[in-house]
Amino acid sequence: MSHYRTFTADDAVAWAKQHGGLANPEKLTHAEEVGDGNLNLVFKVFDNEGISRIIVKQALPYVRCVGESWPLTLDRARLEAETLIAHYQHCPQHTVNILHFDQPLAVMVMEDLSSYRIWRGELIRGEYYPQAASQLGEYLAQVLFHTSDFYLHPHQKKAEVARFINPEMCEITEDLFFNDPYCQHERNNYPAALESDVAALREDNDLKLAVSALKHRFFSHAEALLHGDIHSGSIFVAEGRLKAIDAEFGFFGPAGFDPGTAIGNLLLNYCGLPGLLPLREAADAREQRLADISELWHTFTERFQTLAREKTRDQALGCPGYTSQFLKKVWHDAIGYAGTELIRRTVGLSHVADIDTITDDAMRLACQRQALALGKALILIADKIDNVEEFIARVRQYS
Amino acid sequence: MSHYRTFTADDAVAWAKQHGGLANPEKLTHAEEVGDGNLNLVFKVFDNEGISRIIVKQALPYVRCVGESWPLTLDRARLEAETLIAHYQHCPQHTVNILHFDQPLAVMVMEDLSSYRIWRGELIRGEYYPQAASQLGEYLAQVLFHTSDFYLHPHQKKAEVARFINPEMCEITEDLFFNDPYCQHERNNYPAALESDVAALREDNDLKLAVSALKHRFFSHAEALLHGDIHSGSIFVAEGRLKAIDAEFGFFGPAGFDPGTAIGNLLLNYCGLPGLLPLREAADAREQRLADISELWHTFTERFQTLAREKTRDQALGCPGYTSQFLKKVWHDAIGYAGTELIRRTVGLSHVADIDTITDDAMRLACQRQALALGKALILIADKIDNVEEFIARVRQYS
Known part of the structure; x- marks a missing residue:
């Protein structure tokens, strides 16, 4: 049940609740799309105190800054997740922690780095x-x-x-x-x-x-x-x-x-x-x-x-x-x-x-x-x- | 119907008849194992005039000169066939011609080079x-x-x-x-x-x-x-x-x-x-x-x-x-x-x-x-x- 669809903020919240590994996932309330890159949607998922707790990142099937005329493989999300997971294995202190990856949706759930x-x-x-x-x-x-x-x-x-x-x-x-x-x-x-x-x-x-x-x-x-x-x-x-x-x-x-x-x-x-x-x-x-x-x-x-x-x-x-x-x-x-x-x-x-x-x-x-x-x-x-x-x-x- | 089994001379003849691409395959009568390498069976398949017409080569699942104690992947037959096919594509005059390859049997049928x-x-x-x-x-x-x-x-x-x-x-x-x-x-x-x-x-x-x-x-x-x-x-x-x-x-x-x-x-x-x-x-x-x-x-x-x-x-x-x-x-x-x-x-x-x-x-x-x-x-x-x-x-x- 996870064929590709573009995530909304609500999807990001639901996904973070399910896969974010938090002790109190029900406290996650809303999300904001903050991606300023060229290739992806990036959602910050906040709890009921307005604190960002989880990042949900989804690859788009095209180059965002150019538009749908420049298609780009979703497999890059797998490559990103697997590279970061491999790097985390060898250097957890300096690699973002990938908590979950869904290949058909090209969605990663990862640790929030708002303090950085x-x-x-x-x-x-x-x-x-x-x-x-x-x-x-x-x-x-x-x-x-x-x-x-x-x-x-x-x-x-x-x-x-x-x-x-x-x-x-x-x-x-x-x-x-x-x-x-x-x-x-x-x-x-x-x-x-x-x-x-x-x-x-x-x-x-x-x-x-x-x-x-x-x-x-x-x-x-x-x-x-x-x-x-x-x-x-x-x-x-x-x-x-x-x-x-x-x-x-x-x-x-x-x-x-x-x-x-x-x-x-x-x-x-x-x-x-x-x-x-x-x-x-x-x-x-x-x-x-x-x-x-x-x-x-x-x-x-x-x-x-x-x-x-x-x-x-x-x-x-x-x-x-x-x-x-x-x-x-x-x-x-x-x-x-x-x-x-x-x-x-x-x-x-x-x-x-x-x-x-x-x-x-x-x-x-x-x-x-x-x-x-x-x-x-x-x-x-x-x-x-x-x-x-x-x-x-x-x-x-x-x- | 081609799970791995070690070929006999008769198998080689039958295989050469089927896959050798000859105009008169029925004239193939017998085969001789001539492999002197370390890794494979090599059959020369002869016609009724005693002329070698086709080579049938099968990879063994171990290093022949050492015995079954040194196992070796059968996938090497695929790699050999695919390398030779790729090289033949670019240089047919100096690469042996692979006529047929069966992956489960690890068997290649190839041109006879008895004149070489x-x-x-x-x-x-x-x-x-x-x-x-x-x-x-x-x-x-x-x-x-x-x-x-x-x-x-x-x-x-x-x-x-x-x-x-x-x-x-x-x-x-x-x-x-x-x-x-x-x-x-x-x-x-x-x-x-x-x-x-x-x-x-x-x-x-x-x-x-x-x-x-x-x-x-x-x-x-x-x-x-x-x-x-x-x-x-x-x-x-x-x-x-x-x-x-x-x-x-x-x-x-x-x-x-x-x-x-x-x-x-x-x-x-x-x-x-x-x-x-x-x-x-x-x-x-x-x-x-x-x-x-x-x-x-x-x-x-x-x-x-x-x-x-x-x-x-x-x-x-x-x-x-x-x-x-x-x-x-x-x-x-x-x-x-x-x-x-x-x-x-x-x-x-x-x-x-x-x-x-x-x-x-x-x-x-x-x-x-x-x-x-x-x-x-x-x-x-x-x-x-x-x-x-x-x-x-x-x-x-x-x-």
């Missing part, structure tokens, strides 16, 4: 969460290690790769990250004043070659079960806490893609800060972003190393020194993917508020130019940057 | 097939290109990756290529006189690190639908003709694995020749093997480049210069995998007749030592060898 805030909004307002970067590094280390060939039995790994095949969502990334910004495409979205900068991307064959290699690795390197879209808008933070949400892009891909996306979004904030905050605050916040990137990467690699030392099951991958060698590959990939994130968020369909909300046109344009220059440089020199200190020096060089 | 001979036997006898190497290069270019991200639509590629998940057969490779020779294992099989050479493998951390990376790429780089076991015993040759058979190890893996296996087996023959042929003939045949490797690689890359130029469908991978860049990765991988083939065929469970049939003990040992030294060198310097001419110079250096 979206990290991107906080970064834009200049609110600093000193533990967020290391907690994100911890999350990435736990979920990427435990879904990699280091840890999974080869039979299980292969079965998981098949289970998380995600053609439609991957195609969005394949197009928006690796094609659109480097050609003329109607989906692209940038101001006319940026035209010569964007034309330069299309004419830079070395850049396009490096992007081709990144796309090919995205296609073919099934290293770990990625979140697949871990930007600062997919991350909830509170004092001393952090939770990842929105994993409908989950699939087995190159391990560097997730840290690269995360670093790319910290850099987008870095680029936007002069237009978001007063001069001195902006300068301080910029230093925080660079420190965040350093903290994120150091925590990620240290935790991954520790996990590899303690829990690697594959005999060959357990060879002394192999984890470091692999993490170098992950690092170079991450720099490249960070670069593609900077470019596609500036030129392509989907932008970030860190830059788009800058009200001064000249300032916004300057920030966009910086994002493009930095993105381009990172893609081109990714393999030459050996550690995070050099990386930060390079970021300063292009600022 | 197994390439390994010919190489051992010093029989030269001047077109074999370039035809093998053509086969590898066609099948690897047409099953890669260059050519397949991303949705189809992902579905194919899932269809060709091959956990049990891959596990054999994962163990025999990348684990056993580098540790003490009861499956290993080498003469006591080789003990110190083999111990040196186990103690060489740089070597083991490089092998770990090759194993990790075998696990995770789903670049193309590999044959998975394309040694000279899986290849039939006749004058001006060549056909690949025995693809039960088929799966999506690193494109360099297939050319690496092929090159490794040409090098095993190279190492064995001084023990197989008289002095001068052996020297000539060695030069032929090196020329074969050059021919194989040049044909492979030239055909792959042409196919990429004419038929690449992915926009990013079609970027000028990207095919060359990718083929460099394939080349370095191929050298490394060739090295692992040399070592595992000398130290591990499964040997090659090119060396094992050498009757003089001292000579056989010398050939084995050369295979080990060459294998080790290739694995360690794979990334430093830029082209096939340098490769051949290195082979001479370790001879």
Whole structure:
């Protein structure tokens, strides 16, 4: 009795009562649709004291911001639920808890995170969460290690790769990250004043070659079960806490893609800060972003190393020194993917508020130019940057 | 009505009559089991004039040479049939033609290749097939290109990756290529006189690190639908003709694995020749093997480049210069995998007749030592060898 239908607020309340696992479900009284994303309905379900207790999320069979003309598979709800459930298993402290999933309805019931805030909004307002970067590094280390060939039995790994095949969502990334910004495409979205900068991307064959290699690795390197879209808008933070949400892009891909996306979004904030905050605050916040990137990467690699030392099951991958060698590959990939994130968020369909909300046109344009220059440089020199200190020096060089 | 049962010769005849697609099936009269492999029954089905007309191959549910104590999935027959059918689609001239496949019985009916001979036997006898190497290069270019991200639509590629998940057969490779020779294992099989050479493998951390990376790429780089076991015993040759058979190890893996296996087996023959042929003939045949490797690689890359130029469908991978860049990765991988083939065929469970049939003990040992030294060198310097001419110079250096 659960063929697909679009949920109303009342459906969400009924569903939360039944599947939310609350001690007093009868106290749930009403729901509010709060989805501001592009792809889903999101209901907050409140109790009789007006406190939000449960989230009910339903995938729509089309891209919400475009309309029914761009259909999109409901199977992404299964992929999101199963990715989050797998990640929760390995890192419950930093993954949203999925309480129930109904496949035909494409509906998830999940823990309410009203005491958290979206990290991107906080970064834009200049609110600093000193533990967020290391907690994100911890999350990435736990979920990427435990879904990699280091840890999974080869039979299980292969079965998981098949289970998380995600053609439609991957195609969005394949197009928006690796094609659109480097050609003329109607989906692209940038101001006319940026035209010569964007034309330069299309004419830079070395850049396009490096992007081709990144796309090919995205296609073919099934290293770990990625979140697949871990930007600062997919991350909830509170004092001393952090939770990842929105994993409908989950699939087995190159391990560097997730840290690269995360670093790319910290850099987008870095680029936007002069237009978001007063001069001195902006300068301080910029230093925080660079420190965040350093903290994120150091925590990620240290935790991954520790996990590899303690829990690697594959005999060959357990060879002394192999984890470091692999993490170098992950690092170079991450720099490249960070670069593609900077470019596609500036030129392509989907932008970030860190830059788009800058009200001064000249300032916004300057920030966009910086994002493009930095993105381009990172893609081109990714393999030459050996550690995070050099990386930060390079970021300063292009600022 | 086709639950699994082990075929008799009479079953094979009946099956060939029904599924062999012959104009006069009633003329088929008897069959002979000729399987000399480790895993399957192979029947030649003859007509009333004593001419072999059809092959009927059945997978056994265990490893034949070990017995029922080592069970092995019958699904490998499906994987073999589907790999060969896919490869035949892209390269009918160099792939055995599968006429019928029955999944519950794990039985394939295929074209008779009695006018061909197994390439390994010919190489051992010093029989030269001047077109074999370039035809093998053509086969590898066609099948690897047409099953890669260059050519397949991303949705189809992902579905194919899932269809060709091959956990049990891959596990054999994962163990025999990348684990056993580098540790003490009861499956290993080498003469006591080789003990110190083999111990040196186990103690060489740089070597083991490089092998770990090759194993990790075998696990995770789903670049193309590999044959998975394309040694000279899986290849039939006749004058001006060549056909690949025995693809039960088929799966999506690193494109360099297939050319690496092929090159490794040409090098095993190279190492064995001084023990197989008289002095001068052996020297000539060695030069032929090196020329074969050059021919194989040049044909492979030239055909792959042409196919990429004419038929690449992915926009990013079609970027000028990207095919060359990718083929460099394939080349370095191929050298490394060739090295692992040399070592595992000398130290591990499964040997090659090119060396094992050498009757003089001292000579056989010398050939084995050369295979080990060459294998080790290739694995360690794979990334430093830029082209096939340098490769051949290195082979001479370790001879």
